[in-house]
Amino acid sequence: MQFELSKEYRERLQHAVDNHDDAFIVQTLEGVNSADVSTLLNEFDTDDSKYVIDLLDPEIRAEIINDLDEDTREKFLRAFDTPQITEIVNYLDSDDAVDILNELPVKEREEVIAGLDNQEKEANILDLLRYEDDIAGGLMAKELIKANVNWSIDRCIEEIRRQAENVEKIFQIYVVDNEEKLIGKVSLKKLILATNEKRVEDIYETDVIAVETYMSVEEVAQVMRKYDFEAVPVVNVQGKLLGRITIDDVVDVISEIAEEERQIMSGISEDVEEDDSVWMLTRARLPWLIIGVVGGFVSAKFMGVFEAELIRITAIAFFIPLIQATGGNVGIQSSSIVLQTLANPSAFSESLVRRLLKVLLVAALNGLVLALLVYGFNMITGGEISLSIIVSCALFCVVLVASFMGTITPLILDSFGFNPALASGPFITTINDLLGLGIYFYTVHLFLS
């Protein structure tokens, strides 16, 4: 039953496009899910894709464009004129329509909005354009089903029939009072099972959980995940029902956050994928590598200061990788644990001082074990006692400092509104490498003088 996205079909479709075999295109794509068509069209160049979707039904066309990858879509929209984009926007839910409008130049966006024939949709879109896309308001759609608490069940079902034309998926019916304030919810199931003599006020549930427009998308995701919601109503500060957020958008947000975190942690500055161009891949990676190289060069100059010590005891150099690798590992572990807490905030958090004390306790324990281990290794393999003591002492200090830095850095980044994952990225790692090297050579210097 599932449409087969095969290489063979892709080639046959390319052939059909090249030869303007419209019949083949229309027949084989008839009834295919728009998400599958989008996956397919992401592989074609813009002109060929446009040729294909121009042959399809306008409603399907709108859905396909809505499902396209963001960068494919941007190229795509440039190939359409204003009336065509207006038609697409007309078919979409308000939240998807706003996403597309935000990708257009300001002038074209205004023209599209002015060209909409549905006044309610125009008002909805103008309302949604006000919100940034990283808060609940920017994620919500205006389309939802609501019922006044004073309605009868019959009137309610009648109104739902009318409203349902604009709403693809219902989930819950939100119950509002005469001031449009959200006061409860009714499930469609309960409505169907209710007898007709009853009224909305007899069957609605008052324990409705809503999010407010200014809440961050991360908070919205946490609420929906905690309560297993498919949709959550959005209210303003007065409690007035403004829209709803559906789980499909939140799933995308969760996945994007995870991908962004991975990119930041590994030092990739743009949303690149394996099939992007060599140029794009290089551009996304080189800046972070240069930071590392500059850090390495500063390390080299720094060590130059201690050349006298190095000439006296060459073996000092042997332990540089050990010190740096351990410092790096401890720092990334510590940041990762903080990221975990920031991603799943506890309702009852400890004070910062208590948290840091605990971090340092864990670090002291780890540092002690590692220092003893290295001392043991050194003794077994016939290392010099004084150097062994220096290395173990420096290692212990590096573990403590790296734990502290690894914990405090993501917290500071987060409090200034930066992504805390940056603490595990190359920039902070480079600084920590330098710090570790500094501690090691300072320890060497102290012991030798």
Add this chain to the structure above:
Amino acid sequence: MQFELSKEYRERLQHAVDNHDDAFIVQTLEGVNSADVSTLLNEFDTDDSKYVIDLLDPEIRAEIINDLDEDTREKFLRAFDTPQITEIVNYLDSDDAVDILNELPVKEREEVIAGLDNQEKEANILDLLRYEDDIAGGLMAKELIKANVNWSIDRCIEEIRRQAENVEKIFQIYVVDNEEKLIGKVSLKKLILATNEKRVEDIYETDVIAVETYMSVEEVAQVMRKYDFEAVPVVNVQGKLLGRITIDDVVDVISEIAEEERQIMSGISEDVEEDDSVWMLTRARLPWLIIGVVGGFVSAKFMGVFEAELIRITAIAFFIPLIQATGGNVGIQSSSIVLQTLANPSAFSESLVRRLLKVLLVAALNGLVLALLVYGFNMITGGEISLSIIVSCALFCVVLVASFMGTITPLILDSFGFNPALASGPFITTINDLLGLGIYFYTVHLFLS
């Protein structure tokens, strides 16, 4: 409207538990969402939590236990006897019931199943126990609403009323033929809007997308995300409808996968959080740190072999951090891009040879820029020409090798069924560090001899 999880309330509740103030507990928790009660009880010790939930309605009690953190719940279940657990399992959907049964000792599990009063539920649970929890079969619930294609709309609504007792959320009605094979779907909305004279076969849609029992949870998540599903039906190889997977379970899986990846990448071996004990935190971190220390120690011994060269030109040591940091950064970037592709597989993938050629091209470009940069730095700061050439050549080689290793390692890990994120973790990173050091000293050796 949302229950306020405050520290004050937690303290008042603790006080009420200590003084057996049952009235306060029952009154303040009345009507509170079970997810909120679970969040609260995760903070209490097992005896106190049990005291609280024993006061609540059995159905609410089952939901609260279902919502608890896994480790809190395990402690919890040990405090209940078999009849109490049987009562809890009776109230849960089959998928949640199986999750709890899997946490019990085998003997107790068998007793609970034998004690279930509902034969259909017993059969459902026995069926689900067969599946591993990382495939579609292990994620599905048996509860769903289905309609035979030959039914009238009236009969269909009648049957839904009957079936709906066991199904909390409906989403879609799945349409089956007389052999129970899944052949389509009808939305509840469409059913309500249909006139009573029609039959299911007149209004159902045939383009239903299903997953098969053996599909991995990652694949299920990809399907649901791609098609914006709230629920997806699960069929066996013959196409027979067996159950459905709801989005709430998939959202949890997506979040867990992201968290697991972060833990593996940063070298944390267990699912620890900041509020776990010092002992647990140390145990989760120390093994990975020891790997790094052993690697560092091997580096030290390796450099010992080149002591003669180091004594001749001490400045060789200065560039160890630069070589290692760059190798590490390049390796992690490369692995991250492969992880991205594995997480979002393209329908049309390139051959491995082409992919590797592209990786090496990007690496050569990056390596060239970095090598020239380091050479330039060295010249400006009055470095020795021969050493500068050695460092730049070694750096170029390290970038190439690290790119290759960073790309091939996650692919190999994945093909052997390991988590490909291990490629960015401390173990592989330690091996790559050694490799980088080896390349550097081999280059030094070549030039000097």
